[in-house]
Amino acid sequence: MDVNSAGILFPGQGAQGVGMGRWLCETYTIANETFAEAGEVLGYDLADLCQNGPLEKLDATEFCQPALFTVGVAAARVLAAEHPERVQRISACAGLSLGEYTAVCFAGGLEFADGLKLVQRRGQAMQSASDAVRSGMASVIGMELEKLQALCDEVRQDDEVLRPANLLCPGNIAVSGHLTAIERLQPAAVEAGAMKVVPLSVAGAFHTSLMAPAVESLQQALAEIPLCDTRIPVYSNVDAAPHQSADEIRDLLSRQVTQPVMWEASIRRMIADGVEGFLEAGTGRVLRGTLKRIQRKIPTDGFGDQ
Numbered sequence: 225m226d227v228n229s230a231g232i233l234f235p236g237q238g239a240q241g242v243g244m245g246r247w248l249c250e251t252y253t254i255a256n257e258t259f260a261e262a263g264e265v266l267g268y269d270l271a272d273l274c275q276n277g278p279l280e281k282l283d284a285t286e287f288c289q290p291a292l293f294t295v296g297v298a299a300a301r302v303l304a305a306e307h308p309e310r311v312q313r314i315s316a317c318a319g320l321s322l323g324e325y326t327a328v329c330f331a332g333g334l335e336f337a338d339g340l341k342l343v344q345r346r347g348q349a350m351q352s353a354s355d356a357v358r359s360g361m362a363s364v365i366g367m368e369l370e371k372l373q374a375l376c377d378e379v380r381q382d383d384e385v386l387r388p389a390n391l392l393c394p395g396n397i398a399v400s401g402h403l404t405a406i407e408r409l410q411p412a413a414v415e416a417g418a419m420k421v422v423p424l425s426v427a428g429a430f431h432t433s434l435m436a437p438a439v440e441s442l443q444q445a446l447a448e449i450p451l452c453d454t455r456i457p458v459y460s461n462v463d464a465a466p467h468q469s470a471d472e473i474r475d476l477l478s479r480q481v482t483q484p485v486m487w488e489a490s491i492r493r494m495i496a497d498g499v500e501g502f503l504e505a506g507t508g509r510v511l512r513g514t515l516k517r518i519q520r521k522i523p524t525d526g527f528g529d530q
Contacts, residue, residue: 387401488518
């Protein structure tokens with residue numbers, strides 16, 4: 225990807241799969257070292273979990289978040305060591321939900337071990353909040369935001385939560401809330417013109433008020449972990465704006481779990497600010513798929529899975 229100014233993107237939950245990180249570890253010593261360091265911090269063999277599963281355990285939020293964070297950091301470390309010219313052209317970064325922590329680490333705001341402890345705490349807190357209520361997320365394909373919001377308001381009953389939560393790209397918006405409400409939304413959305421509704425492999429209603437019980441624990445963890453100003457801007461999921469101040473980033477990360485992910489707006493802001501192409505680092509191709517729906521001609525590449 226031959227551009228002067230690139231953005232690097234890191235995926236969030238939903239991108240995980242058994243085998244992730246295997247190619248990196250088989251090919252690069254620094255990736256193996258990254259996973260070994262992660263195992264020491266976490267107290268279990270993360271490399272084995274990522275490469276061999278079982279998927280049920282890898283999908284669990286408390287394991288999935290450290291796993292995706294580590295794969296993303298491993299990919300970034302390999303890039304810096306093997307392709308420094310590509311890293312030098314990166315002027316901005318962002319990550320989808322959990323991926324925003326990987327972006328902050330890449331930008332120099334977090335040390336890897338500190339970031340790993342932080343996302344472990346985040347995953348445990350979000351898993352606990354998810355276990356308290358039957359909730360989840362689903363991608364609605366082929367429906368505009370305004371129409372989807374109205375449909376959520378229509379099918380939601382009593383004290384249920386149901387809202388657009390991941391504003392990914394035109395025609396792909398994830399809703400989040402009580403499973404009973406999502407179950408009613410599925411046929412209603414298709415009847416209203418959506419192409420399909422796809423349940424997501426997440427534990428609960430992320431980026432809604434149902435995650436409020438996780439906020440206190442996360443705020444405490446953020447207060448305990450050292451953060452510093454970043455060397456390049458990190459575009460926040462909360463406001464789609466660039467941030468480099470450690471205090472601002474700490475506040476935004478604590479708010480992120482209950483606020484919608486403004487992914488499309490973040491990408492459009494990055495492009496408006498001069499980013500000419502994007503590199504997705506870590507595992508999967510989800511983010512490159514959203515990029516093509518946001519700006520079809522923007523150059524994209526990936527690194528981490530082969």
